[in-house]
Amino acid sequence: DAGVIQSPRHEVTEMGQEVTLRCKPISGHDYLFWYRQTMMRGLELLIYFNNNVPIDDSGMPEDRFSAKMPNASFSTLKIQPSEPRDSAVYFCASSLGGVQPQHFGDGTRLSIL
Amino acid sequence: KQEVTQIPAALSVPEGENLVLNCSFTDSAIYNLQWFRQDPGKGLTSLLLIQSSQREQTSGRLNASLDKSSGRSTLYIAASQPGDSATYLCAVFSGSARQLTFGSGTQLTVLP
Numbered sequence: 519d520a521g522v523i524q525s526p527r528h529e530v531t532e533m534g535q536e537v538t539l540r541c542k543p544i545s546g547h548d549y550l551f552w553y554r555q556t557m558m559r560g561l562e563l564l565i566y567f568n569n570n571v572p573i574d575d576s577g578m579p580e581d582r583f584s585a586k587m588p589n590a591s592f593s594t595l596k597i598q599p600s601e602p603r604d605s606a607v608y609f610c611a612s613s614l615g616g617v618q619p620q621h622f623g624d625g626t627r628l629s630i631l
Numbered sequence: 632k633q634e635v636t637q638i639p640a641a642l643s644v645p646e647g648e649n650l651v652l653n654c655s656f657t658d659s660a661i662y663n664l665q666w667f668r669q670d671p672g673k674g675l676t677s678l679l680l681i682q683s684s685q686r687e688q689t690s691g692r693l694n695a696s697l698d699k700s701s702g703r704s705t706l707y708i709a710a711s712q713p714g715d716s717a718t719y720l721c722a723v724f725s726g727s728a729r730q731l732t733f734g735s736g737t738q739l740t741v742l743p
Contacts, residue, residue, distance in 0.1 A: 522674075551731075561720070561733040574730065609674055617662045617724055620731065622674035 520544070522623035524610050530629045536598040539626045542591055543612030551620060552585055552595050553609040561609070567593065568616065600630045633658045633725045637734035644711055645742050652706040652737045654721030659699050666695050666706050667720040669736070675720060679706070711741045 523542040531537055543550050551566040565575040570587045578585070582601070587593040597604055607627050611620040634657045644650050654664070663682045667675040679688045679695040681704070687696040694707040708715060718736040725732060 560735045561722075563730050563732075566730065611675075619665060619677045619680050621677070622667075624672075624674045627672075 522610055522612050522621055524608075524623035524626050526626060527624065528627045528629075530631065531600060532631050533601055534599045535630075536596065537600045537604075537628060537630075539595040539608050539610075539628070541593045541595070541610030541623060543593070543610070544614075544621055545591065547612035547614050547621075548590075549613045549616050549620075550587060550593050551611040551613075552593070553611065555607045555609060555625070564595070602630045604628065605630050633661075633723060633732040635721060635723055635732050635734040637719075637721055637737050639737060640735065641738040641740075643740040643742060646711060646713060648711050648741075649707070649709050650711055650739070652708070652719050652721075652739070654704040654706070654734055656702045656704075656723045656732075658723075658725055659702050660725060661699065662724040664695075664697055664704050664724070665722045665731070666693075666704075667722065669718045669720060678719075708739075711739075713741045713743050715739060715741050 525540045548569050552564040553561050555561045564577045565585045566573055567587045585595045607625045609622050609625045611622045613620045636655045638653045661683050663680055665680045666678045668678050669675050681688045681697040692709040697704045718738045720736045721734040722731045
């Protein structure tokens with residue numbers, strides 16, 4: 519079975535540029551989660567979707583961050599404009615049911631210069 | 632707000648030792664608790680999930696226990712191997728927040 523697929527694996531861009539991170543969840547999973555991991559704050563939930571609908575975006579740090587899930591097999595996390603403090607590893611995870619084990623992708627390592 | 636603490640932050644042991652990683656959480660109203668493993672540059676791999684009604688789960692050399700009333704969980708690794716070297720994260724799924732809250736992890740090094 520294919521796991522959660524994230525792209526790109528690495529992204530380096532300059533401050534002010536738009537960044538788009540992509541995620542393909544495991545087929546059949548109805549929950550999708552976006553996390554951010556930093557040394558200072560650890561793993562934080564940014565937003566999650568159920569059946570393509572955003573349920574809780576209280577973890578999204580600022581209006582510069584937005585996430586969409588146009589269909590069951592694809593989600594994007596966008597940062598516009600990007601800032602150096604956005605540098606982190608961003609993970610996508612999916613699960614079948616909200617309380618079931620979450621399966622994580624390998625993450626996107628984002629560096630904003 | 633749920634808070635999850637893991638002790639120790641780092642641990643180094645010789646190969647073959649049995650070891651215990653600790654996790655504590657502040658809000659006992661949880662659905663389940665998961666232990667994850669994270670290798671450098673990789674995502675998280677779920678090791679064990681304990682439902683709130685369970686006391687422990689076992690998988691191979693791993694055993695996780697849960698004491699919901701005291702807000703504690705332990706991950707026991709038997710006969711440690713260098714391949715066990717990784718960061719181990721504890722996460723609780725809280726009823727109130729309806730989301731996973733992660734600890735900061737324990738970085739384990741098993742020396743050959």
